[in-house]
Amino acid sequence: MSISIIASFSICGFLQIDLARVPDYYYPFIVWVIGLENMFRLINSVLIQPPEQQTIHRVATALAEVSTKLLAATTQMLAMLWIVSKKSSELSTFCTFAAIALVFDFFFHLTFFLPVVSVDVRRLELSDSLDRLDLARNRRNFVAKAIPERQFFLTTLLLGRGSLTSRIATSRIAGIVISICFILSLNVHFFEDGHPIWSFLHSLQWMLHSHPMSGLSANFAPIINQARTPIRWIMLQDYKDAKQILDFVKPNVHHIVARVYDPLFVVLHGSNRATPSENTSLLDVWWDIVRKHIYPFLLALFFSVAVVTLLMQYMLWNELPDEETDPDPTHRSSLTLDTLPQAHRLDLIKLTACARGHIISVGLDRFVSFSLFDPHTHKYSLNVLSTVAMAPPLWPIVSIAVDENGDWAALCTQDGNIAFWNLPERRLSHFVRVKLEDQPTCAFDFISIDKEEGERPSLIVVTIDATVIEIDVVGSKIVQTFRMSQEKLVLATISRSKAGVNIIALTRSGRIRIAASISGDWALAAVERLDNRLAPGSKEGKIRSLTLIPSLGAFATVRLRVVDLVDVKTKTLIHTFPPVLIKGNSLRILSSPRRECKHCHSTAVHSVSLAYIDFETQACVIRTYTISNDHNKLMCLAPTLAGKAPTCPGLASSKEHTYIINEPGSWEATKSQAVIGVRVRSSVPQAPTSSSSSSSSFGFESTSLQIQPPQDLTHRYRSVLSTSAVDTFRSENDVDSDEWEVWTMSSSGEFHTEALPTSPYELLVADTGPVVPLGNRSVALGFGNQVKVVMVGNERFEKDSNDFQDLAHLGASRWC
Secondary structure (H helix, E strand, O other), X not given: OHHHHHXXXXXXXXXXXXXXXXOHHHHHHHHHHXXXXXXXXXXXXXXXXXXXXXXHHHHHHHHHHHHHHHHHHHHHHHHHHHHHHHHOXXXXXXXXXXXXHXXXXXXXXXXXXXXXXXHHHHHHXXXXXXXXXXXXXXXXXXXXXXXXXXXXXXXHHHHOOOOHHHHHOOHHHHHHHHHHHHHHHHOHHHHOOOOOOOXXXXXXXXHHOOOOHHHOOOOOOOOOOOOOOHHHHHHHOOHHHHHHXXXXXXXXXXXXXXXXXXXOOOOOOOOOOOOOOOOOOHXXXXXXXXXXXXXXXXXXXHHHHHHHHHHHHHHOOOOOOHHHOOOOHHHOOOEEEEEOOOOOXXXXXXXXXXXXXXXXXXXXXXXXXXXXXXXOOOEEEEEEEEHHHOOOOOOOEEEEEEOOOOOEEEEEEOOOEEEEEEOOOOEEEXXXXXXXXXXXXXXXXXXXXXXXXXXXXXXXXXEOOOEEEEEEOOOXXXXXXXXXXXXXEEEEEEEEEOOEEEEEEEEOOOOEEEEEEEOOEEEEEEHHHHOHHHOOOOOOOOOOEEEEEHHHOEEEEEOOOOEEEEEOOOOOEEEEOOOOOEOOOOOEEEEOOOEEOOOOOOEEEOEEEEEEEEOXXXXXXXXXXXXXXXXXXXXXXXXXXXOOOOOOOEHHHOEEEEEEEOOOOEEEEOOOOEEEEEEEOOOOOOOOEEEEEEOOOOOOOOOOOOOOOOHHHHHHEHHHXXXXXXXXXXXXXXXOOOOEEEEEEEOOOOEEXXXXXXXXXXXXXXXXXXXXXXXXXXXXXXXXXXXXXXXEOXXXXXXXXXXXXXXXXXXXXXXX
């Protein structure tokens, strides 16, 4: 707004508009008052946008909704200033300056203020995240409420939502009232001409009717000049008057020296100019006070009410009316369940997704569906590829992958034929054939490697015989091939950091091999040679599985009864967790946001959680380790050397909290410290159990795609089953297909469930399909021939900004 004032000064100077009559200290208030309305309207419009949208989309949508209102308000104010300037010559200069400043203020709001709002929104989001972390220890069984519409201050104070006040007391009216009050108050000095009655109504009447100087009554004395002395009169003159005086005294000169004498007043002895004293009543005194002070009092009153209204509207954004308050918020769920458009006739066998929200599924009907998420409309668009219609047929598909940027997808067949699908262009791009030699793939993912010619997407294929194949996606060629080990692999996964890409593989003998990408080349390393505590011959036995922790730049290895936390960069042990019995490759790691240790500047977190299936009870167990409920108390994750105690407080001094979910079904971990699962709803509600101890030793809205089922599969659809058939099916299998539920549990023990919605066009499901992470707070679930999306809270579908990312989708490593 200061720039608008400066710009208005420049334009007025260029147009030779004389601003000497307007007091200097009035200028800052002009644009401050006029631009206040536009500023609040822009901020409020951005804040009411759905928080799950990206910040740039929220700002763009808000600008599209409020730009017409801003233009209308600016035009209305310009029209009002034009009318006032035409009706009164004394205000024309002031109105001209205000109009120019208003135009510049409108321009700068759309060009400069919007980026500032965008940055501030991101700051608020970060602040809200930190506040939620601070309040996590006090929240139990709490579900976030939907943000209500903004409530006006007078609405909440007087009548409540939906009243006449909510339709009248808008910010637009309040802004206009403030502008009128400032115009009247800042220019009242033009009208102190001795009128006996000067009230608010008289000023409004004066603004609507012109009052020429010749029309003044002869009974009134002439206007007294503000200059009581000649010196004061000269000091009040502007540049034009001074130039006229110089031309009159002596033409063609730039300055003169004049001697001015004070006038001599002669007063006769005994004279008295005071009027005869009169007896005044209390009513006369009251009327004299009202006549002199009613105008500033009304201006201050209207101005104060308007300012308080605007400020309270902004401050009471999340205020909820009493009649809409939920008396029992625990009954409301934070889970959002949606079903994607149907694309398959038979069950899903493979599913993958990326942080952008795109989902790729493969069904037994040999169809491949590409569900692309639109961040603007929050809807999915569907493309279906028939693999049997291609020559040669692209089947059977053994591996699928999607680029984290949402640009490419890859499909690999059993004979090594890889098809690349261009997601933005929605078409099949090209093929590359590799020699798999009947070897199953252990890892199949996209990466980006910085090379001399720039960053280019590549596809990494790791086979069971430890062969790594790097394929240039754009160039459609094999870049290089090498072997990581002489042994066959059990599993492999890929991690990415700012320093490069790492392929982490586990051999059948329990040894870990890491291939690190450095400027396009690969360097191999054996972890047991760098830290003998991770060797197969150690007392804890050989490593059976591993999982990545993308946010921490580490990975966890599972032995017979312990879990080791290993740093990817140094390839040394960080910590060994207490004995646990983990089933298969079910281990997932949840961690709080990555921070920096104040002492050694290494990676530090507030909490780390182990989520896994217990080998004996088959229950889902979440073990959370933290030092204190205070989120400023961090655990240092610096690697420790053998025989040396850690110098910073870490996992060894943490406390353990255990949460158990019986009969979890299928589940997957998210990046928001939560686990999402789906299971058959039990007739007897089962609440999760928890315990704690010290660790001393250690709605997408979418249209349905009408695909009719074949005749031989009609009996699997709900809509055509008779009641007796359904009853028979239930009695034989003792599974009610309509009673599925999704559940979520956070690392702090917050547990919620929600019934899984079904439709008559879905297949009867006896067991769930694949479950993969989708974004930061959601998972994609294969349920029969449908893909369902389960979200916890709001999902933005933005690319993960962590230093480390698991391209194998957070621990979903491939077992060879």
